[in-house]
Amino acid sequence: xxxxxxDPHAGHGTMVPRTKEEIxxxxxxxxxxxxxxxxxQKMVEDNRYCIDILVQISAIQAALRQVGMQLLExxxxxxxxxxxxxxSGEESLRELMNVIKQFSK
Amino acid sequence: xxxxxxDPHAGHGTMVPRTKEEIxxxxxxxxxxxxxxxxxQKMVEDNRYCIDILVQISAIQAALRQVGMQLLExxxxxxxxxxxxxxSGEESLRELMNVIKQFSK
Amino acid sequence: xxxxxxDPHAGHGTMVPRTKEEIxxxxxxxxxxxxxxxxxQKMVEDNRYCIDILVQISAIQAALRQVGMQLLExxxxxxxxxxxxxxSGEESLRELMNVIKQFSK
Amino acid sequence: xxxxxxDPHAGHGTMVPRTKEEIxxxxxxxxxxxxxxxxxQKMVEDNRYCIDILVQISAIQAALRQVGMQLLExxxxxxxxxxxxxxSGEESLRELMNVIKQFSK
Numbered sequence: 001x002x003x004x005x006x007d008p009h010a011g012h013g014t015m016v017p018r019t020k021e022e023i024x025x026x027x028x029x030x031x032x033x034x035x036x037x038x039x040x041q042k043m044v045e046d047n048r049y050c051i052d053i054l055v056q057i058s059a060i061q062a063a064l065r066q067v068g069m070q071l072l073e074x075x076x077x078x079x080x081x082x083x084x085x086x087x088s089g090e091e092s093l094r095e096l097m098n099v100i101k102q103f104s105k
Numbered sequence: 106x107x108x109x110x111x112d113p114h115a116g117h118g119t120m121v122p123r124t125k126e127e128i129x130x131x132x133x134x135x136x137x138x139x140x141x142x143x144x145x146q147k148m149v150e151d152n153r154y155c156i157d158i159l160v161q162i163s164a165i166q167a168a169l170r171q172v173g174m175q176l177l178e179x180x181x182x183x184x185x186x187x188x189x190x191x192x193s194g195e196e197s198l199r200e201l202m203n204v205i206k207q208f209s210k
Numbered sequence: 211x212x213x214x215x216x217d218p219h220a221g222h223g224t225m226v227p228r229t230k231e232e233i234x235x236x237x238x239x240x241x242x243x244x245x246x247x248x249x250x251q252k253m254v255e256d257n258r259y260c261i262d263i264l265v266q267i268s269a270i271q272a273a274l275r276q277v278g279m280q281l282l283e284x285x286x287x288x289x290x291x292x293x294x295x296x297x298s299g300e301e302s303l304r305e306l307m308n309v310i311k312q313f314s315k
Numbered sequence: 316x317x318x319x320x321x322d323p324h325a326g327h328g329t330m331v332p333r334t335k336e337e338i339x340x341x342x343x344x345x346x347x348x349x350x351x352x353x354x355x356q357k358m359v360e361d362n363r364y365c366i367d368i369l370v371q372i373s374a375i376q377a378a379l380r381q382v383g384m385q386l387l388e389x390x391x392x393x394x395x396x397x398x399x400x401x402x403s404g405e406e407s408l409r410e411l412m413n414v415i416k417q418f419s420k
Contacts, residue, residue, distance in 0.1 A: 233362075
C-alpha cells in the first residue's frame with residue numbers, strides 16, 4: 001500500500017474512506033453544533049439566564065454524543081471490520097478500545 | 106412582576122449578572138470549543154482517520170462538560186444563593202434540580 | 211468527635227426524616243441491586259460469557275443511577291427546601307452542589 | 316460447533332475462559348460492591364443523612380464502572396482477539412459494539 005507522502009491518515013489503521021454523502025451528513029451535524037456553540041456565546045454576552053444557557057449546553061452535549069457514537073459505530077462496522085478481514089484486526093481493535101476508554105472518562 | 110419588554114431573562118428566577126471578566130472568560134472557552142468543532146469538520150472533509158476524529162470529539166465533550174459545570178456552580182453559588190436570601194430560594198432550587206436532571210440523561 | 215450515640219446525622223445539614231414507606235421503597239430497590247450484584251458474581255464464577263455479564267453490569271448501573279437520582283431529588287425537595295425555609299439554605303445548597311460534582315466525575 | 320447441552324455460553328461468541336486468579340479478583344471486587352450496597356441499605360434504614368448516602372452511592376457507581384471496564388477490556392483483548400484470529404471476528408465485534416452502546420445510554 002504505497003501512499004502519497006501527505007496522506008492524512010498515514011501510519012494509522014485501516015480506513016474505509018467516507019463517501020460524499022457520509023461527509024455531508026456528518027458536516028451538517030457538526031455545523032449545527034457549531035451554530036449552537038455560537039448561540040451560547042451570544043447568550044452569555046447578553047447576560048441571558050444561566051439555566052437557559054445550561055439547557056443549551058446540555059443539548060449540545062447530547063448532539064455531540066450522538067455524532068460521536070455515529071462515527072464510532074461506522075468506524076467499527078466499516079474500518080475495523082475491513083481490518084479484521086485483511087489481517088490487522090487486532091491492531092484496529094486495540095485502537096478502538098483505547099478511544100472507548102477515552103470516552104468513558 | 107412588570108419587566109421591560111426586552112429583558113433577557115424575563116419570567117426567570119433570580120440572577121446575579123455576569124461581570125465583564127466572567128463573560129470574557131466563558132466566551133473565550135466557548136470560542137475555543139467552536140474552533141475545535143470547526144476543526145473536526147475539516148478532519149471529516151479531509152477523510153482523516155476516524156480514531157483521530159473521535160479523540161477530538163472526546164476532547165470537545167470534556168471541554169463542554171467543564172464549562173457547563175463552571176456555569177452551574179456559578180449559578181448555584183451566586184444566583185440561587187441570592188434567591189435564598191431574598192425569599193425565592195425554593196423556586197430557584199427547583200429550576201436547578203431540573204437542569205441537573207437534564208444533564209444526567 | 212463525641213456524638214450523642216443515636217443521633218444518626220449529627221453535625222449535618224437539615225434533614226426531613228424518611229417515612230417508613232420511603233425507607234421500605236428504597237431498601238427494596240437496594241436489595242434488588244444487591245441481588246443483581248450477587249448474580250454477577252455467580253456468572254463470573256460459572257465462566258459465563260463476558261458480554262452477558264457486561265449487560266448485567268450495565269443494568270445494575272442504570273438501577274443505581276435511578277435510586278441515586280431519587281434520593282437526590284427527595285433530598286432537594288424536602289431537606290434543602292426545609293433548610294431554605296429555616297435559614298440554613300446556603301449551607302445545604304453548598305453540600306448539594308458538592309455531591310452533584312462528585313456524581314459528575 | 317457442537318457444544319455440550321449445558322455449556323454456559325452456548326450460542327455465544329468466542330470466549331477465553333477466565334483463570335482461577337481472574338475469577339477470584341473479579342469476585343473479590345464484586346463482593347466489596349455487594350457489601351457497599353448492603354451498607355447503603357443500613358444507612359437508609361438508620362435514617363442517615365441523605366448526602367452521606369449519596370456519596371456512598373457515587374462510590375459504588377465508580378467501583379462498578381471500574382469492574383465493568385476491566386471486564387470489557389479483558390473481553391476485547393482476549394475473547395474478541397481470539398475470535399479475530401479464528402475467523403469470527405466481525406461477529407464478536409458486533410456484540411462488543413452493542414454492549415458498548417448499552418453502556419453509553
